[in-house]
Amino acid sequence: MKKNSAFARWFYGEKDTLLDRVEMKPQPEYQRKESDYQKLLEKRRQLFAQIYDEPNRKLKAFGLMYRIAAIIFCLMLIFIMLMTVSWLPENGNPDNPVNNEVSARYIENGLQETGAVNIVTGMILDYRAFDTFGESNVLFIATVTVLILLRLDPEKKAKIKKKIPLYQKPLDEMTVEEAEAHDRVYEPKNDLILQKVAGFLVPIIIIFGIYVILNGHISPGGGFSGGAIIGAGLILYLNAFGFEKTERFFTEKTYKWTCFGALSFYCIAKSYSFYTGANHLESGIPLGTPGAILSSGLILPLNICVGLVVACTMYAFYVLFRKGGF
């Protein structure tokens, strides 16, 4: 492209090709007048005053109408839904469409095909394992979003620490903001009763959680419920003894690698199983004797993985909401 050609000059904004050929006025350069700007600001100020400061009758009327309309809409929706429910198949009737070959096979052949005494576990971790994989990823991504929202970056944390040195002021002289920051950085409260009770309860809770996970394929329970129990135990421990104690065994690194390990194992193990299943190959994973702890193929390790992810998620949620980091 030549530097002085008509096209180049148009391209660089120096020449208006329509000028002198078409009868037209070039658009004037836009200049914002100071008075216009002031007027705009004034208008905006008035608008804000109207909305937020002065009692605004129109807005109030609109709000009232809005609420009434919302209530009417909700009532209508409720009415429609209730009416629909009355038209649905009667609950508990053996001829219902739900009682078809799908559930029949789960009930009749579930034990032989998955090796799990607990049909529900067999269903979610073997028949429909893909959905459960998605579900554990839902938990994972939920923690990721909470991390985005609440995690304080190291600079901010240092700032808070700098602002309020340790035990500089007695607690009741602090402002709310300071107290919150204090609370975030410095734990624990040293409640003797809580500590004694937690010292007794936490091991039991965690052992019970482990039991529920490990017996997920034999008795009611499984990864989701067991993981929630372990998570609750960890939170109780944290509340009683504070971050200094929990940080010895559970930091952000622990969380990261546990979640990574569990989800990766789930992904790789199940991918293998999906791949062999879809290509009609033998998976070669023994099902074992139903009822034994080491049975039902992949279900036990998968239950452990799900349990780890759930426990870590619960604990991570609590910690992030508490002080914005591990």
Add this chain to the structure above:
Amino acid sequence: MNFVQNFPFFSIVLSMFSGTISSVLPEKAAKILNTVLISLVGLMSGILLVYLMETGEPYVYWMGHFPAPWGNEIRAGVLEAGMALFFCIIMLLSIMGGRKKLFGEVEYSKHNLYYILVNLLLSSLLALVYTNDLFTAYVFVEINTISACGLIMIRQNGRTIEAAVRYMIMSLLGSGLFLISLCMIYDLTGHLLMSNIKESVAVLAAQGEYRVPLMVTIGLMCAGLAIKSALFPFHSWLPDAYGYSTVSSAAILSSLVSKGYIFLLIKIIYRVIGFDIVMQSRIIDILFIFGLMGMVFGSLSAIRESDIRRMIAFSSVAQIGYIYMGFGLGTEAGMTASVFHILSHAATKSLLFIAAIGLTDVSGGSRQFFDLTGAGYRNKMAGVAFTVGSLSMVGVPMFSGFVSKLLFAEAAIGHTYKMLPAVMVLALSTILNAIYFMKTVLRIYVPEHKADYEVITAKDEKEYAVTVACFILLNIALGMFSQPVQSWIHAGLAMFG
């Protein structure tokens, strides 16, 4: 089984797995992994598309050792494979175009979280495209919703947090309605697998049983997915979510997330309820009316808006209206036009968002209309890109928007009573589009010589230039060579049946 047939499964699992891996990777490695992943998935989808075009037969793929109604299953046809390919292209380009901005707007330590979200979003989109099971669809709708929330609020300021909360409430309402309808259809048919539900629903409809619950179910499904894809009266979350989030997020949200839900709705119409039964129900007329209203009111809101990003966001409301209008016509041709518009809108809207960010960057970061004066000269790539995007949205021949408008008009003509409103609103909406887009294009090409604005050329931002060029080429390709695309859509919809 042919090895190529494993590709849908590979693409879903790989993108989920790379989401997990990204959580332990440093930021830079996560970025590379993300780029490699999207390219790889795109490549696999392309190969699958070619393979399916040759065989001409859709196939189902077991996810596990058990056949379909018991185990999970995915299904691939030409439309699915092509959509996956297209989604990958748009996602890759959107991320490339917004990468520089990401560094300015998101804390560096949170970049790998961003790539986790993107990877999982891709997996959920792929799963929505390929799934043959309604409950699997619901699980991935959840992943899609949460990751979209994260994408909005990863740029942390008051507006994005508010937008994310709004999006979450509306989107969860949509998910809830979808879940209720899912439960009801399970109660009525006893199946979650799409093909089985379709058989049962056909029997129910023929016998005239459960007429009311079936109608409510269809209505709730449509309403839930319409809320999630921002059909007109449910669009209140949209302008803030698209207007204030970081630019890659805005491009991905507008061109992929809402389209994923629309594609799911198409699947439901064809493969779950059955085209004829949906068309006989009057619900499709409601979608038609909402679509028409969206076309007008979305454009009117965009005209009133002086913030360029929000203006583009409001334009999305109008374009989603077009898509639902195509559904509402209730014919094969209308559906084809809608699917084509999904492609054309995705290609154009992400281009517009990327171009707008280039323009605002050379205008001192301001997004106000008058501050953009002369921005087209200061960043020529962005100026050209914005012009191309605008022309395409308005529907000028040569660009993709023209073809979709032509298809809509053709589909409407001959329809007994929907022809007149459809064609009239189409014309009106085109004029309204032209008003706000051309107004902006003229404004960015009004010469203004101010010394204190920086000038950006293609040499300064190579990645941006490449992205914009790819987008423009994609747009022109869709506009100029639309015949193969149309025949591909026809073949795909035929395979749905």
